[in-house]
Amino acid sequence: MLQLGDEAVYFSAVFVLVASGTRSPTGASLLTAFLYVFMLMFRFPPVPADQAGRVLRPGGWGAAAAGSGGVPAVALGGGGRDAPENTLAAIREASRNGATGVELDLSLTADGVAVLMHDETVDRTTNGSGPVSGLRLVQVKKLDAAARHRLKDKFSGEKVPTLQEAVEECLRHQLTIFFDVKSQPDKAAAALHQMYKKYPALYNSSIVCSFEPKVIYKMRQTDSNVVTALIHRPWRLSRFDDGTSRSLSTSGRLWLGILDVLLDWAHHHILWKLCGVSAILVHKDFISVDYVQYWAERGVEVVGWTVTTAVEKDYYQKMLKIGYMTDSLLEDIDARY
Template identity: 30%
Template sequence: MDQTLIKLLGHSFHLIILYYGTLRLLSELGFPATGLLFALGILAIVYYFRVPAPNPKDVEAILGKDMTDLPTIDKKTPEYLEVVAHRGAGIDAPENTLAAFKNCKENNCNYIEFDVSMTADNVPVVFHDRTTGRLADQNLEINKTNWATLKKLNLSIKHPKRERFPRTTISTLEETVTHLLATGQKMFIDVKHKDPRLIKVILDIYEKYPQLYTNALVTSFFATIIYRIRRRNPKIVAAVAWSPEVIYYASKVAYEGGPWYSKLYLRLADIIHEWLLPRFTYFLVGFSVLLLHKYSVNVKSVYDWKQRGVRVIAWTVNHATDKRYCVEALMIPYLTDTFEENASNPALDADVPKEYLTY
């Protein structure tokens, strides 16, 4: 029998035995209110292991004032965050490159979201995909290739604006951080993959550059990664990103295929994750921002998360009407791939796995 199936069956039996066995034992001992005790037990565990959220003033130092707290929005004052350049606005310039970040500065965008991955020789680099084929002329796996090889790739070669950016290359995390600190641009550092090496990388970069405490936040689709980072350094301001079926589409199963039970397991994990996020996860992890997919954002979701002390930022918003809706109706910031109105990029719209486009 497939080893994955054996493990899944084992976990299922453990949960069944733990749940029903515990309730039966408590009932035999004369405790009829087992449901209440079970709930209190979960609450006690979550409270014990939680990482408190940072002081709201520390969050404001990075993001500025919350738009929903402002009586009016004055376009002439930079006291609130409106636009974050997703991968450095990858439609306007080759994504996640220093050239893209410079282009953002020229467009008066001072908030940059970029992705961090690890090379085979443990160099943290700024890159989104698992492989380089979507952007470069060679298809190499980032975590199986040395930095000496990766830094030679030209990331402009497939970009529609390659005439303006004839050659751009992958940069290291440190090169990116020092560049953005020098230009006064603030950072959304996205831990892209569930790679435990990246936890130490993030902790080390904050220790080396303490300015990041007021100039950056760390984000990931994996709340467990954010928890492990903040558990060791609660001063780090963090965000969790979410969209429907995020666990499924962040896995290899989504684009490489896999057995039906693996897909079922991931679908169930998404249902549980969605249920836990506003009930336990935010309290346990202590994240300050929720990056919420644009199709899941509405007035109620913004209001509900605000009651928990969590700001909402929509992603990824590229059309002018959607941008106005976020800022003027919902009064929340948004991540965007472009500063142009209704632009598109063949490199982003190509027939490639969904996780390349959104996660």
């Protein structure tokens, strides 16, 4: 939990910043007091530690994680290197290959059915085209989800599963589920809430995560008993995954850089507490022993992504001793951004 000393420092910093900008100690005091009361009234407490532990440390990092060196290994998209991502085949392969959990990407069709799809469109992973939100379920179900995969012959004809189909498959294989929600917080929260009501085992075997704090806040509003996590990559607003700038202009780069600094500060000092998250999923390049300790002192688990090489996996298993997400449980593949 956030310590009283931390809160005093953070709100003192807000006071000094506002007072310096407005030259009004009274106004700064009122704004700081408002923010403090807002945090007290509207923040969500995290779920009980033992519940979060069952989700984030399945089997106590014992036998269930033995295949990954004693720490949880989560198959990203079900393990997109080993099988077509976000499919039932990927879930089965992940279980067979020793994963403790799978990360699944949630999208909604034109008729409001939750399905698994990472991108806004179906173009990259299927033989179809167009936005997921523009296709009805009957159209999505006609697509070949293995059409563009390197093992397309082996998995030919694999379909895009609904959220319910994926949940049932994960429960059969006793896999922890990381539901990654990218947009439409109201509809996504409603769809997930239905799954939690229908399958109560999910409360102890799944976690809802997102880059967007509003998604997590809406999920906690809808069902405060769900374990949640924020996803974070420093400089995400100003730089693409490979590090290149999103803006060509100097002013654009400067403005996006300022927003990135503010967002990073908010993740580490405000947003995690407001949403009451139990974990933070962070890009692998920004994780260290000290970083893991920083969050451990606040009762928050760190999970790294995307860990792909044998050297990286060994570092997470032996040095950091935290869970990680990977594209493959079988291969030592080139590092990716």
